[in-house]
Amino acid sequence: MxxxxxxxxxxxxxxxxxxxxxxxxxxxxxxxxxxxxxxxxxxxxxxxxxxxxxxxxxxxxxxxxxxxxxDVTSESPLKIHLGQGISRGEKMEFTIQKSVELGITEITPLFSERCGVKLQGERLEKKHQQWQKIAIAAAEQSGRNFVPVIHLPIKLEQWLTQPSDETKLTLHPRAEHSIKTIDKLANFNATAMRFVVGPEGGFTDAEIAATKSADFVDIKLGPRVLRTETAALTVLSALQLVYGDLA
Known part of the structure; x- marks a missing residue:
């Protein structure tokens, strides 16, 4: 047992x-x-x-x-920060739980133009505490000795402008790069990455332009359009497979 x-x-x-x-x-x-x-x-x-x-x-x-x-660890050598557009109901909880199982380091829930979730005040604080408890439970279940940080939700533009030397990625179905080719980027960092995933309604054109202005590089996962919760977990799995410890 x-x-x-x-x-x-x-x-x-x-x-x-x-x-x-x-x-x-x-x-x-x-x-x-x-x-x-x-x-x-x-x-x-x-x-x-x-x-x-x-x-x-x-x-x-x-x-x-x-x-x-x-003194044991099950942590990946790859540090990954997910900026996740807040999705409705259990979808956000599912994304957090499975991301922790797959080795995420940090998650910042993001408010964006098409985000259908309205949180503020006491309700926001309770939701944030609930998300962190989900991360703890997922760390327990998956045998991790590190608890990923679930940051307080902020606006997309705030997150994009945070100082960072990580490889910055945005999902886009018509992008030039894929996860297999991002190692050719001038500022590629093989040990630390952050990627942003839009909410259920996706990002607006202005928000996509803002990611590019903040030096995020568009990447594609393939020819199919993925749901927000599927996209986050697919990117995380692919990054762990190519640059982390998923074998």
Whole structure:
């Protein structure tokens, strides 16, 4: 049986007893119904994982003894930042979850002209917290010891103008370049990339022009038009295959 891999924020020290946070304790105590004596693997996002033994467990509180530290990683050598046009309902959650499984480093949800989702104030903050929890759960499930950052949503033009030395890519069905040819770009960076994907309605002509002004290079994935959630995951998979660790 696989040892559960659980995120626990904060300091974890070998040789100590640790009370788990509410989310970790709830997952272990209520969902998995684990008992004292069973083992869990904890990670705090700072690298490596900690093998622990449950010393006390109920539906509200879980205590573990921290037995060993293992300096292991499943992170890709390729750092990828996705700028994702916010999509409706579960599509955005699906994109975040699967992107984390595929090794994304950062995701910034983007408001654009054709974005059909309106978020602000308390509703925006709750949605952002929900997206980050989805990223944590996906990191747990996929065995990552790093939790990708889900940034607060911003406008597309703000994201495009952020200083960056990454390879910058935009999807376009009639682009000259493909993922296989971006290594010929003058400012190509094989270890750090960012790419932007439009919302369900796509980008306007003015927004496409703005990506070019910000030195983003159009790339194509093939002759078919992909849905926004399919496009993001396809680009990520292709980048990991060619420049990362997907084999």
């Amino acid at each position: 696989r040892i559960p891999h659980i995120y626990q924020a904060g300091t974890i020290e070998v040789g100590t007893e640790l009370q788990l946070g509410d989310d970790a304790a709830g997952h272990i105590g209520r969902v998995l119904r684990m008992q004292p004596g069973q083992q869990v693997s904890l990670f705090n996002g700072e690298g490596g994982e900690y093998l622990c033994t449950i010393s006390q467990a109920n539906k509200k509180n879980v205590y573990v003894s921290v037995d060993e530290f293992h």
